[in-house]
Amino acid sequence: MPKVLIADKLSPRAAKLFEERGVEVDVVHGLSEEDLVARMGDYDGLAVRSATKATAAVLEAGARGRLRVVGRAGIGVDNIDVPAATAHGVVVMNTPYGNAVTTAEHAIAMMFALARQLPAADRSTQAGKWEKSKFMGVELSGKTLGVIGCGNIGSIVCDRAHGLRMKVVAYDPFLSPDRAQDLGVEKVELEELLRRADIITLHVPLTDQTRGILDAEAMAKCRKGVLIVNCARGGLVVETDLKAALESGQVGGAALDVFEVEPAKENALFGTPNLICTPHLGASTAEAQENVALQVAEQMSDYLLTGAVTNALNMPSLTAEDAKHLGPYMALADQLGSFAGQLTRTGLKAIRIEYEGHVAGLNTRPLTQAVLVGVLRPMLDSVNMVNAPVLARQRDIAVAETKYERDCDYQTLIRVTLETEKQVRSVAGTLFGGSKPRLVEIKDIQVEAQLGQHMLYLTNHDTPGVIGSVGRILAEAGMNIATFHLGRAEAGGDAICLIELDAEIPPAALAEVRALPQVLRAEPLRF
Numbered sequence: 001m002p003k004v005l006i007a008d009k010l011s012p013r014a015a016k017l018f019e020e021r022g023v024e025v026d027v028v029h030g031l032s033e034e035d036l037v038a039r040m041g042d043y044d045g046l047a048v049r050s051a052t053k054a055t056a057a058v059l060e061a062g063a064r065g066r067l068r069v070v071g072r073a074g075i076g077v078d079n080i081d082v083p084a085a086t087a088h089g090v091v092v093m094n095t096p097y098g099n100a101v102t103t104a105e106h107a108i109a110m111m112f113a114l115a116r117q118l119p120a121a122d123r124s125t126q127a128g129k130w131e132k133s134k135f136m137g138v139e140l141s142g143k144t145l146g147v148i149g150c151g152n153i154g155s156i157v158c159d160r161a162h163g164l165r166m167k168v169v170a171y172d173p174f175l176s177p178d179r180a181q182d183l184g185v186e187k188v189e190l191e192e193l194l195r196r197a198d199i200i201t202l203h204v205p206l207t208d209q210t211r212g213i214l215d216a217e218a219m220a221k222c223r224k225g226v227l228i229v230n231c232a233r234g235g236l237v238v239e240t241d242l243k244a245a246l247e248s249g250q251v252g253g254a255a256l257d258v259f260e261v262e263p264a265k266e267n268a269l270f271g272t273p274n275l276i277c278t279p280h281l282g283a284s285t286a287e288a289q290e291n292v293a294l295q296v297a298e299q300m301s302d303y304l305l306t307g308a309v310t311n312a313l314n315m316p317s318l319t320a321e322d323a324k325h326l327g328p329y330m331a332l333a334d335q336l337g338s339f340a341g342q343l344t345r346t347g348l349k350a351i352r353i354e355y356e357g358h359v360a361g362l363n364t365r366p367l368t369q370a371v372l373v374g375v376l377r378p379m380l381d382s383v384n385m386v387n388a389p390v391l392a393r394q395r396d397i398a399v400a401e402t403k404y405e406r407d408c409d410y411q412t413l414i415r416v417t418l419e420t421e422k423q424v425r426s427v428a429g430t431l432f433g434g435s436k437p438r439l440v441e442i443k444d445i446q447v448e449a450q451l452g453q454h455m456l457y458l459t460n461h462d463t464p465g466v467i468g469s470v471g472r473i474l475a476e477a478g479m480n481i482a483t484f485h486l487g488r489a490e491a492g493g494d495a496i497c498l499i500e501l502d503a504e505i506p507p508a509a510l511a512e513v514r515a516l517p518q519v520l521r522a523e524p525l526r527f
């Protein structure tokens, strides 16, 4: 039975759902990195929010054991070392949408709180001061809202702002003009947004491009007295610059839900005038927490129990139905990749994968990854379905996939072509009876072979006596032949021989085969 650790405060519905699905659960909060490293190897899955840091050390310890998936009950994955997870073959999933409405509502609440100074007015009133004239506010209706980042949350903020009769300008390089039109927002460059907005709200992830997007220089370009709301990530607004801008009045008020260092128990900004802070509450409503907890438990259980992949950051999506249909093809893809990879000695430049017939109508991305795993395995022990595309990219290996739904000699066919510095080689295979992988073509030569654990691959001149000589050497070495497959380009031309053996060929026998005058190449292969 798979086992998961829930390391942050998730709705109890998550643990219940895991158990109902047949996944064992431990719920332990507040573990240090050291504690996590010590325990991680015992779990197939780790479920977190933003408090637990899934560092490279934690992921490595997990992967040394049985860790296969990290689920983030929420959106931001900056607390998870995704490249390290990928390198260790651990799938990372999040739950987009589940807390988007709640977080957008928090941003709107922050905007109202700033416009009407609600927290300060509350403190003053409860202190018996009745300072009615001190808390003069601003009306939101008719004001310009500048939305930085117009994805799931930013779009909901735009929609709510329209309801408040605000004008919305948005900066998001990935927002298409059509989508901007659908959202009823004016797409602008950052400079223009800074110049025009009365209120700025941030809804971008923290990346190298967005870190410090609101710094002293940007704030100086804003309208004097601009209001800033950050319910996305600490680090988007430079805190020391914001403090100075609030003190000078360049920024009229700021509402922050997120901080450069969290938990923010001490922060240089605390106590600055016109500052409102909440402790990363953006996603904290009963509704959102239930959504994300159920979603993460469902996605993680699906993956652990059926192989289905949803909302993963480092794997293509795969439904349980796909996983079932693709099963035999995955074995074929891996075998073809492995066959081609084991015969490749020189620098690999490109891998082309062609899908023909039935397979072309399926979700082929996982198959392409299985081919890559097969190709790269002889060179890299650490390759797996998750990291294969990254490893290929790091080695400048171009990967291309083509689908042909046209008729071919076989109902279904996968052809893998490897281009190296010296040559182009291809191998193709099909499924017999819908489930049994068979090689049907090697280097444009028709053969028909089933791959076993120990194979001997020969290329030779098509002259009489090769089968007899090879058979004799193998018999003298005490090797039992399970299957023997032959193919040739034309009579007297290049020929191929694939022999399945019951055990690995001893080095002396291999040397003898290689020494046969008709043999061009002899390679032991393992599957």
Ligand SMILES: NC(=O)C1=CN([C@@H]2O[C@H](COP(=O)(O)OP(=O)(O)OC[C@H]3O[C@@H](n4cnc5c(N)ncnc54)[C@H](O)[C@@H]3O)[C@@H](O)[C@H]2O)C=CC1
Residues within 6 Å of the ligand: 074, 075, 076, 077, 096, 097, 099, 100, 103, 148, 149, 150, 151, 152, 153, 154, 171, 172, 173, 174, 175, 203, 204, 205, 206, 207, 209, 210, 231, 232, 233, 257, 258, 280, 281, 282, 283, 284
């Ligand atoms: N305070 C809280 O509790 C919560 C915070 N968040 C944070 O909110 C942020 C946004 O979440 P979603 O809207 O769900 O993400 P999303 O991925 O749907 O949207 C992000 C948007 O930012 C845009 N973007 C990326 N780089 C950009 C750049 N350099 N300049 C301008 N735009 C850029 C993208 O094109 C995308 O449209 C995330 O950082 C997430 O972690 C999310 C949920 C709760």
Ligand SMILES: O=C(O)C(=O)COP(=O)(O)O
Residues within 6 Å of the ligand: 049, 050, 051, 073, 074, 075, 076, 077, 099, 280, 281, 282, 283, 284
């Ligand atoms: O989903 C997100 O990105 C969030 O920031 C929510 O964080 P939390 O789960 O409340 O710690």
